Amino acid sequence: MSGIINVGMADYRTARVPDILMTAGLGSCIGICIYDPVQKVGGLAHIMLPTANGSMGGNPAKYADTAIELLVEEILRLGANKSRLRSKIAGGAQMFAFPGKPQVLKIGDRNAEAVEAELKRLNIPLLVADVGGSFGRTIHFDVGSGELRVRTINHGEKVI
Amino acid sequence: MQVNQMQLDALKEIGNIGSGHAATALSTLLQRRIDMSVPEVWAVPFEQIADIIGNMGEPQAVVYVRVEGDAPGKAVFFFPLVSAQIVAQLLFGTDHELDLFDDEMAQSALKEVGNILVSSFLIALTQFSGIALQPSVPALAVDMAGAILDAILLEEGTLDDDVLFIDTQLSGIPQIEGQFIYLPNEGSLKKLLGALGV
Numbered sequence: 481m482s483g484i485i486n487v488g489m490a491d492y493r494t495a496r497v498p499d500i501l502m503t504a505g506l507g508s509c510i511g512i513c514i515y516d517p518v519q520k521v522g523g524l525a526h527i528m529l530p531t532a533n534g535s536m537g538g539n540p541a542k543y544a545d546t547a548i549e550l551l552v553e554e555i556l557r558l559g560a561n562k563s564r565l566r567s568k569i570a571g572g573a574q575m576f577a578f579p580g581k582p583q584v585l586k587i588g589d590r591n592a593e594a595v596e597a598e599l600k601r602l603n604i605p606l607l608v609a610d611v612g613g614s615f616g617r618t619i620h621f622d623v624g625s626g627e628l629r630v631r632t633i634n635h636g637e638k639v640i
Numbered sequence: 641m642q643v644n645q646m647q648l649d650a651l652k653e654i655g656n657i658g659s660g661h662a663a664t665a666l667s668t669l670l671q672r673r674i675d676m677s678v679p680e681v682w683a684v685p686f687e688q689i690a691d692i693i694g695n696m697g698e699p700q701a702v703v704y705v706r707v708e709g710d711a712p713g714k715a716v717f718f719f720p721l722v723s724a725q726i727v728a729q730l731l732f733g734t735d736h737e738l739d740l741f742d743d744e745m746a747q748s749a750l751k752e753v754g755n756i757l758v759s760s761f762l763i764a765l766t767q768f769s770g771i772a773l774q775p776s777v778p779a780l781a782v783d784m785a786g787a788i789l790d791a792i793l794l795e796e797g798t799l800d801d802d803v804l805f806i807d808t809q810l811s812g813i814p815q816i817e818g819q820f821i822y823l824p825n826e827g828s829l830k831k832l833l834g835a836l837g838v
Contacts, residue, residue, distance in 0.1 A: 489687055489790065504697030505786020508794050528794055538801050539687075575791035576704060576779040587794050616787020618697045633699045633783050634741045 484620070487511075490542040492525035492551045494558055497624030504618045506571035508588035510595050510611065512548060513621040513628055514567045514604060516560035522623035525551045529587070530594030544594035552602060565604045568628045568640060569595055570619050572611035588612065608640045643804065643829070648681050650838045655679030655806035657768055658761040659820060663810055665760040669753065670730050672816065677809040686803045689789065693718065693819070696786025700724075701740055703754025703780050704792055707762060709773035711828035711835075715758040716792060718785060718819040724750055726816055740782050751778040757820065769835040800826060 482498035489509065495501050497520035503511050506526070515522025525547045532543040540546035556562060572588035572595075592611040599606050610617070610630050620629040631637045643651070659676050667674040682692060690696050701724035703717040719727065721740065728738050728746045731753070738746040755778045762773045781788045793799055805823040810816070824832055 488690060489786075491687070504695070505784040505788075505790070507784070507787030507789070507791040509790045528790065528799060529797065542799070573787065573791070575781050575783065575788050576795075587791075587797050590797070614781075616784035618784065631697075 487524050487526050489526055490528050490539050492523060492541050492547055492554070494521065494523035494551070494554045495623045496521050496558060499623060501621045501623065502619065506617045506619065507573055507575045508571070508591060510544070510569055510571035510591045511617075511619045511621075512551065512567060512569050512595055512599075513619075514548075514551060514555055514565055515623050515626050516555065516564045517566070517626055518564055519558070519560050520624045521555060521558040521560050522621065522626075523551045523555045524621050527591065527595065530590045544591060544598050548595070548598045548602065552604070566626070567599050567604050567606050568608050568621075568626070569606065570610040570617050570628065570630050570640075573613050573615055573617070575614060575616070577614065610638075610640055643683055643833075647833050647838050648683070650833065650836045651681045651804075651806055652679055654765060654768060654832070654836070655681065655808055655822070658764040658806075658822070659808035659810075661760040661764040662757040662820060665756050666753070666810065667812070669756060670727065670812070670816070672730070672812045674810055674812040674816070679806050679808040681804070681806050683802060683804040685801055686793065686799060689793075689803065690786065692807065693785055693789060696789070697784050699783060700785045700788070701750055701780065701782045702785070702788045703751055703778050704788070705754055705758040705778045706776040707758070707773050708776055710771045711773060711824060711831040713822060713824040713828050714792060715761065715775070716789075716821050716823075717754050717757060718821075719750070720817055721782070722815060723817045724782070726814065727753060747780050747782075751780045754778040754780070761820070761822065769832055771831060771835050804829060
C-alpha cells in the first residue's frame with residue numbers, strides 16, 4: 481500500500497517507494513521533485529519565493545535558494561546517491577492579469593528562474609519543467625517511478 | 641507587528657461594520673437575504689492560512705481587489721463554484737448554466753459583484769477610521785483556491801512570516817456561500833489602528 485504524503489506551502493518532505501508526495505494548489509509557487517531512480521527515494525519541496533536575500537530566521541523552506549539544498553540533504557540521508565539525483569518541477573503561474581497595469585513583478589517566472597539556477601548550481605539535472613501559464617496545479621509525485629502527475633482545473637491532466 | 645487583544649477587538653469591529661455593509665450591498669444586488677458571520681481576525685503564520693481557507697485544491701471563483709489609498713491592503717472574495725454559478729445566473733436572470741471559465745459576460749458580472757462588495761466595505765472602513773481608501777479594478781480567477789491565494793499573497797515578491805486578516809463568511813438563499821477576507825498591508829495596520837485610537 482502506498483501512502484500519500486501531503487506537503488504544505490513552504491514545506492518539504494521526503495519519501496521512499498511506494499509512497500506518493502503531493503502538494504495542492506500551486507499558483508505562482510513551485511513544486512520541486514528530486515529523486516534517485518535507483519534507490520527509489522525522493523522528495524518534494526513547495527517553495528513560494530525566489531530568494532531569502534540572506535535574511536536569517538524565518539522558514540528556509542519558503543525560498544528556492546534555501547529550500548532545495550535542505551531537501552537534497554534530506555534525500556541523501558535516505559540513502560540516495562548525489563550523482564544520480566534528477567529533478568522535475570511544476571508551478572510558477574501568473575494567476576491574475578490586471579488590465580492596464582504592467583506586470584513588473586512576475587513572481588511565477590522569477591520563481592522558475594531561481595529554481596532552475598539553484599538546481600544547476602547543485603548539479604541536479606532538470607528532466608522536465610511544467611511552468612508558467614495562468615492556472616493552478618496540483619501535483620502527485622511517485623518517488624519510485626519518478627512520475628509526476630500534474631492536475632489542473634480547466635487545462636487537463638498530464639504525467640511528465 | 642504584534643497586536644494586542646484591544647487591537648484585535650477594534651479590527652473585529654471594523655470587520656463587523658465593513659462586512660455588514662458589504663452583505664447589505666450583495667443582498668440589494670441579488671434581491672436575496674444574505675447573512676453574515678461574526679468576523680474573525682486572524683494573526684497567524686502564513687502556513688496556517690490553508691486551514692482557514694479550506695481545501696487548497698478545490699476550484700473557486702475568486703475576486704481580488706487591491707485597496708489603494710492611505711492604508712493599502714487586499715480584499716479577496718472566495719465563491720465556491722456552485723455559489724458563483726447561482727450569483728451569475730441571478731444577475732442575468734437565467735437558469736442556463738454559464739461557463740465561468742470562459743464566458744466573459746459571466747466573469748465580468750462576478751467582478752462587478754466583487755467591486756460592489758469591496759466598495760461597500762471600504763466606504764464603511766473610511767467612515768469609521770477617516771482614512772481614504774479606494775478599490776482598484778477587480779480581477780477574477782476561477783481556479784484552485786490555494787493557487788489563487790498564493791498569487792495574491794506573493795504579488796509583491798515578499799511575504800512576512802505572519803499574516804493578519806479579517807475573515808467573514810457570507811451566506812444566502814439559495815446556496816450562496818462566500819468568504820471575504822481583508823488583509824491590510826504591514827504598514828497599513830499601524831495606520832488603521834492609530835486612526836482608531838488603539
